[in-house]
Amino acid sequence: MEQTATQKADDLLAQIGQTAASLETLKMSAQAAIEWVTAQWADKTGEQEKKLKDLEAQLKALLRKHKGELFAQGDRLDLTAGAVLWKIASRVRRARVVLGNLQKLGWYTAIRVVEEVRWNVLEEWPEERWIACGTERVQKEDFEYEIFQVRETARHDQAGSLPGPAGKE
Numbered sequence: 001m002e003q004t005a006t007q008k009a010d011d012l013l014a015q016i017g018q019t020a021a022s023l024e025t026l027k028m029s030a031q032a033a034i035e036w037v038t039a040q041w042a043d044k045t046g047e048q049e050k051k052l053k054d055l056e057a058q059l060k061a062l063l064r065k066h067k068g069e070l071f072a073q074g075d076r077l078d079l080t081a082g083a084v085l086w087k088i089a090s091r092v093r094r095a096r097v098v099l100g101n102l103q104k105l106g107w108y109t110a111i112r113v114v115e116e117v118r119w120n121v122l123e124e125w126p127e128e129r130w131i132a133c134g135t136e137r138v139q140k141e142d143f144e145y146e147i148f149q150v151r152e153t154a155r156h157d158q159a160g161s162l163p164g165p166a167g168k169e
Helices: 005-065 098-105 119-124 127-133
Strands: 076-078 083-085
Touching: 119 127
Parallel strands: none
Antiparallel strands: 076 083
């Protein structure tokens, strides 16, 4: 006997509920595994990041202090472990008063203005104003659903054997 549309809709809702619960369980397991792995490596990666920043700062300080000696032959010095380069870049200092000064001087080409429609304001307008600005209210058909219960509880072990807090630490 063939299912009615009501029975098919109910069956689809049940499948959606089970799949959504299973997906949520998998996502939570994956997130827990990511957090666990990140925590396991945080000390080591943190140490290396700190060491790298410190070494780079030491190198830059050395280059700044001895630039006359190190870059006497040019802006590049090739060494055994790598090369060091000396660059001078010209930049515009970004002072806080610049925007106000540009406005006072009328130099608007240097000012970025972002224009966008405030749709929440238009929602409150009468229909005549919508027509005048080239839009209208339309009816949009949409379907939604609610899941009342999940017939079968999604099992936690569906995520497979991921490393993580489940039984670890």
